[in-house]
Amino acid sequence: xxxxxxxxxxxxxxxxxxLLRLDRGGLEPGVPGQFFMLEAPGRLxxxxxxxxxxxxxxxxxxxxxxxxxxxxxxxxxxxxxxHVTGPLGNGFDLDVERPLLVGGGIGIAPLPYLSERLGGPPxxxxxxxxxHAEAAxxxxxxxxxxxxxxxxxxxxxxxGDVLACGPEPMLDALEALVPGAQLARxxxxxxxxxxxxxxxxxxxxxxxxxxxxxxxxxxxxAHR
Amino acid sequence: MSIPILNASGCLDALAAPDxxxxxxxxxxxxxxxxxxxxxPPTRIAETDHGMLNSIGLQGPGIDAFAADHLPRLAEIVPxxxxxxxxxxxxxxxxxxxxxxxxxxxxxxxxxxxxxxVEEAPETAAQLVAAARSxxxxxxxxxxxxxxxxxxxxxxxxxxxxxxxxxxVNTIRGLALDPVTLRPILARGVGGYSGPALRPIALACVxxxxxxxxxxxVGMGGVSTGRDALELVAVGASAVAVGTALFSDPxxxxxxxxxxxxxxxxxxxxxxxxxxxxxxxEKSL
Numbered sequence: 001x002x003x004x005x006x007x008x009x010x011x012x013x014x015x016x017x018x019l020l021r022l023d024r025g026g027l028e029p030g031v032p033g034q035f036f037m038l039e040a041p042g043r044l045x046x047x048x049x050x051x052x053x054x055x056x057x058x059x060x061x062x063x064x065x066x067x068x069x070x071x072x073x074x075x076x077x078x079x080x081x082x083h084v085t086g087p088l089g090n091g092f093d094l095d096v097e098r099p100l101l102v103g104g105g106i107g108i109a110p111l112p113y114l115s116e117r118l119g120g121p122p123x124x125x126x127x128x129x130x131x132h133a134e135a136a137x138x139x140x141x142x143x144x145x146x147x148x149x150x151x152x153x154x155x156x157x158x159x160g161d162v163l164a165c166g167p168e169p170m171l172d173a174l175e176a177l178v179p180g181a182q183l184a185r186x187x188x189x190x191x192x193x194x195x196x197x198x199x200x201x202x203x204x205x206x207x208x209x210x211x212x213x214x215x216x217x218x219x220x221x222a223h224r
Numbered sequence: 225m226s227i228p229i230l231n232a233s234g235c236l237d238a239l240a241a242p243d244x245x246x247x248x249x250x251x252x253x254x255x256x257x258x259x260x261x262x263x264x265p266p267t268r269i270a271e272t273d274h275g276m277l278n279s280i281g282l283q284g285p286g287i288d289a290f291a292a293d294h295l296p297r298l299a300e301i302v303p304x305x306x307x308x309x310x311x312x313x314x315x316x317x318x319x320x321x322x323x324x325x326x327x328x329x330x331x332x333x334x335x336x337x338x339x340x341x342v343e344e345a346p347e348t349a350a351q352l353v354a355a356a357r358s359x360x361x362x363x364x365x366x367x368x369x370x371x372x373x374x375x376x377x378x379x380x381x382x383x384x385x386x387x388x389x390x391x392x393v394n395t396i397r398g399l400a401l402d403p404v405t406l407r408p409i410l411a412r413g414v415g416g417y418s419g420p421a422l423r424p425i426a427l428a429c430v431x432x433x434x435x436x437x438x439x440x441x442v443g444m445g446g447v448s449t450g451r452d453a454l455e456l457v458a459v460g461a462s463a464v465a466v467g468t469a470l471f472s473d474p475x476x477x478x479x480x481x482x483x484x485x486x487x488x489x490x491x492x493x494x495x496x497x498x499x500x501x502x503x504x505x506e507k508s509l
Contacts, residue, residue: 001241001474039472044419045271046472069271085474190269190276191471194240197254197280198269206262207283212240 001193002027003085008076009058015134017106018074019052021060022084029054030087031094032114033165033184033216036061037192039083040069046085047073048189050110050165050215053138059084062109062135088192089215092182094118096161101139102151102174104166105132110184112138114163126151126170152177175219184216227457227484227496229477232418232444232467233308233334233367233391234280239294242301244470247477251302252465253294255310255336258319260286264341270400270409275419275446276468277398279341279412282310287323299329306365310336314347314355325360333362335387338369338394340416350381357386365442367391368433370425376436389440391465392429396422419468422446427459434460435504448476450483457484457496458503 009021020038027036029051037046038061047069053060065074076082092114101123103111108125115123123142126149127133136144145154151166152173164174165184174181187199187210200207203217210217228249237254238245245251263283270277285294287309298305307330309320317335324330335356337349345352353366366382368375370393379390395416400409408414426445434441443461447453448469456464464484469476488496 001243003473003475037472043271044274044276044468044472083473188267188269190271190278190468191474193244193474194237195235195244195474196269196278196471197234197263197283198266198278200263200266200268200283207266 001085001088003083005081006059006084008078008080008082010078011074011076014062014138015131017062017064017135018070019060019062020073020076021055021058022082024057024059027059027084028087029059029113031091032117033091033110033182034087034089035192035215036084036086036088038073041072041076041082043069043072045069045190046083046192048192048211050184051087051113052109053112054116062106062138064106085192089211090213092163092184092216096163098160100124100156100160100162102155102162102164102166103139104151104170107164107166107170107184108135108139110165115139115141124151124154126166179219181219182216183219185210185214226481227453227461228463229453229481230306230442230444230463230465231470231477232465233336235467235470238298238302241474244474244477245302247475248303250304250306250331250463251298252306252334253290253298253308254284255282255308255339256284256287256290256320257282257309257311258287258316260284260289265411267409267411268415270415272398272400272417274421275398275417277400277410277415277417278395279410279415281341281412282339287320291323295327295329304331305329306332306334308334308336308367309356310339311345312343313345314352316345317352317356318359321356321359321362325362327362330362332365332389333360334365334367334391336367336394337382338367340369340395340397340414341412348381349378350385353382353385353387363388365389365391367394368429369394369396370422370429370445371396375429376432379433379437383437383439387439389442390433390437391442391444392433392461393422393426393445396425418446420446420448423452427455430456430461431459431503434501447480448473450480450485450487453480453484454487454496454499455503457500460501460504462497462500
């Protein structure tokens with residue numbers, strides 16, 4: 001587990017979201033779907049984000065400023081520095097034949113880096129408004145649907161190997177429709193490394209820590 | 225001999241983060257109960273402005289699986305091992321302590337007498353300590369709740385019942401509401417409050433108990449810097465545990481240890497231990 005003080009390279013607005021770019025320092029980008037714990041200035045606990053983009057020498061994180069932590073992160077400027085730990089957890093299995101990336105809202109965050117690593121496969125993205133859908137520009141080969149249309153409405157009959165991240169109802173629906181889908185899930189997390197037992201999800205009849213077992217879980221073994 | 229740095233029980237999984245465990249002088253396990261427990265439903269944690277709430281609910285493998293599977297692996301990786309045990313009756317404490325009695329890998333047993341997130345045992349803390357004492361010769365540390373009017377009285381009672389030391393303090397019960405729905409954030413409603421807000425409360429508890437009983441005290445509650453540790457030692461702690469700070473900084477134990485030594489040296493003390501209890505001395509104005 002590696003933790004470093006990273007310099008802020010820049011903060012960009014993407015629709016309603018913010019893309020925070022940090023100088024990479026000695027941290028590795030890891031596997032798409034893995035996550036990092038970012039210090040939120042002025043807050044007690046760090047915040048968990050999957051890596052969105054991995055330009056040379058940088059790590060980029062996409063988030064929506066909705067709470068005190070994300071709002072504090074959104075105010076960071078070039079030259080500021082925050083502690084970052086990672087990469088943590090288990091990312092997507094990239095050994096797939098016919099990948100289809102599926103994302104909903106801010107859940108598209110890990111898909112740009114995933115798309116890059118998979119060579120730009122097709123993607124299906126759902127947003128609640130055209131303003132939110134501006135973030136689709138980060139994902140190549142993306143088909144976009146807007147509410148009330150759902151990504152599950154637009155899913156092809158033979159979806160192939162689904163790799164998805166998005167709101168819980170979307171992932172639950174995909175889980176029912178696509179056995180074997182790889183689903184990047186989310187849970188409130190204090191530590192990110194198995195210490196706090198805060199981020200548990202139900203799996204095989206018990207609670208497991210999402211930070212250690214996930215955050216990417218496959219639909220067949222999630223057994224919700 | 226300096227001031228040992230421990231983790232607060234439930235704030236570190238040594239098997240998941242062996243490097244962090246290795247940076248401690250003593251690793252304390254998450255509380256073990258007689259039977260396997262799934263713990264409380266999520267949402268289990270909530271950050272507040274000056275601390276955090278948790279409602280984990282003693283998730284754990286149960287004492288048999290712990291002894292067979294976890295304990296041997298822990299003993300391999302941690303410098304010194306304390307096992308935290310808990311339960312819902314005096315018999316539960318007896319059972320767990322019997323199971324660990326005589327195991328040389330277990331340097332001490334911490335009795336979690338004060339988990340705010342599960343039903344309480346009907347017996348008093350002193351009765352639970354007596355039940356544990358009857359089952360083992362292993363050193364026993366009683367972990368007390370700060371939510372009592374006269375914690376010094378509780379300290380005297382558990383020491384009279386056979387506790388060899390005190391762990392002060394556990395979290396204190398708190399509640400956080402979702403700002404939009406005005407419903408509790410945690411699934412179980414209330415949780416244990418920890419972090420910086422707990423620190424003055426912990427200081428008061430250690431201060432009160434250190435003058436009431438003559439046993440070692442592990443001070444904890446909101447420690448995130450060497451200065452925080454220093455203050456606990458000044459009121460009488462002989463060891464210091466780091467809890468919530470581990471979540472944001474896995475390197476906290478080593479950092480706190482170094483900062484504590486520097487803080488003590490800056491005040492003219494050879495080692496941090498030399499200033500133990502200075503806050504107890506009569507004020508001369």
